[in-house]
Amino acid sequence: MEYGSSWDYYTLVNELTQGMEQAKQLRVHLSSGYMEPQDLLLQRILSSYEKALSILKWNGGGSVGQSQPTPLASGAPESSISVEGSPQNEEAKNNFNDYQDLRDVSKKRKTQPTWTEQVRVSPENGLEGPADDGYSWRKYGQKDILGAKYPRSYYRCTYRHMRNCWATKQVQRSDDDPTLFEITYKGTHVCNTGTSISVPQHPSPAKQEFKHSYNHNNHQQPQQPNQILMNFRANLRVNTGDSEAKEIVSPFSFPSATHMDDESQLFPMSALVDENILGTYSPSFVSPATSGSNYFSMSPCHMANLGRIKNLHSSESDLTEIISATASATNSPIAGLDFSIDSVELDPNFPFNAPGFFT
DNA sequence: CCCATTTGACCATT
DNA sequence: AATGGTCAAATGGG
Numbered sequence: 001m002e003y004g005s006s007w008d009y010y011t012l013v014n015e016l017t018q019g020m021e022q023a024k025q026l027r028v029h030l031s032s033g034y035m036e037p038q039d040l041l042l043q044r045i046l047s048s049y050e051k052a053l054s055i056l057k058w059n060g061g062g063s064v065g066q067s068q069p070t071p072l073a074s075g076a077p078e079s080s081i082s083v084e085g086s087p088q089n090e091e092a093k094n095n096f097n098d099y100q101d102l103r104d105v106s107k108k109r110k111t112q113p114t115w116t117e118q119v120r121v122s123p124e125n126g127l128e129g130p131a132d133d134g135y136s137w138r139k140y141g142q143k144d145i146l147g148a149k150y151p152r153s154y155y156r157c158t159y160r161h162m163r164n165c166w167a168t169k170q171v172q173r174s175d176d177d178p179t180l181f182e183i184t185y186k187g188t189h190v191c192n193t194g195t196s197i198s199v200p201q202h203p204s205p206a207k208q209e210f211k212h213s214y215n216h217n218n219h220q221q222p223q224q225p226n227q228i229l230m231n232f233r234a235n236l237r238v239n240t241g242d243s244e245a246k247e248i249v250s251p252f253s254f255p256s257a258t259h260m261d262d263e264s265q266l267f268p269m270s271a272l273v274d275e276n277i278l279g280t281y282s283p284s285f286v287s288p289a290t291s292g293s294n295y296f297s298m299s300p301c302h303m304a305n306l307g308r309i310k311n312l313h314s315s316e317s318d319l320t321e322i323i324s325a326t327a328s329a330t331n332s333p334i335a336g337l338d339f340s341i342d343s344v345e346l347d348p349n350f351p352f353n354a355p356g357f358f359t
Numbered sequence: 360c361c362c363a364t365t366t367g368a369c370c371a372t373t
Numbered sequence: 374a375a376t377g378g379t380c381a382a383a384t385g386g387g
Contacts, residue, residue, distance in 0.1 A: 139364055141379060154378070158363095170378090 112166070112187040118174075119181045129153075129171060130181045135189060137169060149175045157191055165191035 023045045119130040137155035144151045150173035157165040167187040174180035 138362095140381095142365075143377065143379095146376065152377085156379095 116184045159191035163191040
C-alpha cells in the first residue's frame with residue numbers, strides 16, 4: 001500500500017497488535033460471562049483490531065507483494081489470528097475437519113481473507129439459522145458434508161454481479177450443538193463502496209438509529225437486533241494447526257516484505273490499491289465496532305459488527321503459517337501474535353473487468 | 360412476474 | 374473415486 005516504508009507498516013501493526021493484546025488482557029481480567037456488556041464491548045474492540053490487522057496484512061504493508069511460489073512447505077495447515085488464546089478448547093479442535101477446503105480457494109481465485117465465526121442462536125427463538133450479519137447474502141448452494149449431521153449452506157453476496165463483490169460465506173450447523181453455527185466468510189465485501197456505483201446514503205435520517213442497520217435488505221431471518229446481541233455467543237475457534245511443532249518467531253523477525261506480485265507487474269498496483277482497497281475498507285472499519293453506537297450510514301451491504309469473535313485465516317502463503325500459530329505454544333499473548341506478512345492478494349476489482357463471471 | 364431459494368448436475372481437487 | 378464447491382434450471386413465494 002502506501003505506507004512510507006515497511007517500517008511504518010511494522011510500527012502500525014505493532015501498535016495495533018499491542019492494543020489488541022491489551023484488550024485481551026483486559027478481557028481476561030474482566031470476563032465473567034459472555035453476556036456481560038463489557039465483554040461484548042471487548043469483543044468488538046478485539047474484532048476491530050483483528051480487522052485492522054487483517055486489512056494491513058492483506059494490503060501487504062509497504063510492499064506490493066511478491067509472487068510467492070509457496071516454496072516453504074512446512075505443511076502447516078493454515079494460519080490464523082486467534083482472538084483468544086485457548087488452545088485447550090477441545091470442542092474447537094474437533095471441528096477442524098473442514099478447514100482444508102479453505103485453502104482450496106486460493107487456487108481457483110486469488111487468495112482471499114478467510115475467517116470463521118461461531119454463532120449461537122437460542123433455541124427458544126426458533127431460529128433456523130444465524131441471523132442477519134448486516135450483509136445481504138444470496139444462497140447459491142447447499143451440500144451434505146461427509147461426517148456432518150447438517151448440510152452446509154453456501155452464500156454469496158447479493159451484489160456479486162452488480163458491484164463485483166465476491167464475498168461468500170458458508171454456514172455449517174454444529175453437529176454437537178445444533179444451536180451453534182459456524183460461519184466461514186471468504187473474501188471481503190466491496191459492494192458498499194461501489195467502484196462503479198455510488199451507494200445510496202441516508203435515505204431516511206430518521207432511521208439512522210443503529211439498530212436498523214442489522215436488518216438491511218435481508219429477507220432471511222428478520223430478528224430484533226437486541227436479541228441478536230443477547231443471543232449470539234461467539235465461541236472461539238483456535239486454529240493453530242498444532243499437529244506440528246512450530247517455532248516461536250519474534251514479532252520483529254519478519255522476512256523482508258519487499259516483493260512484487262505477479263500482477264503488480266501487469267498493472268500499476270498503487271493506483272488500484274488506492275482506489276479500491278482503501279476506499280473499500282475504510283468505511284467499514286472507521287469506527288462502528290469500537291464506538292458501539294454509530295452504526296448509521298451503513299450501506300445495504302455493510303457489515304454490522306455484532307461483536308462476535310472472529311477468527312481470521314490467511315489462506316495464502318505458507319510463510320504465514322510458519323510465523324503464526326505461536327499462540328498455542330505460549331501463555332504470553334504478546335509472543336503469540338501473528339505478524340506474518342501475507343503475500344498481497346489485492347483483487348484488482350476493475351469495474352469493467354468482468355469477463356470471467358459465468359461462462 | 361420477478362426474484363430468491365432449492366436441488367441435482369457438473370466441475371475441481373485430493 | 375470421493376468429496377466439496379458452484380452452477381443453473383426448476384420451483385415457489387410475494
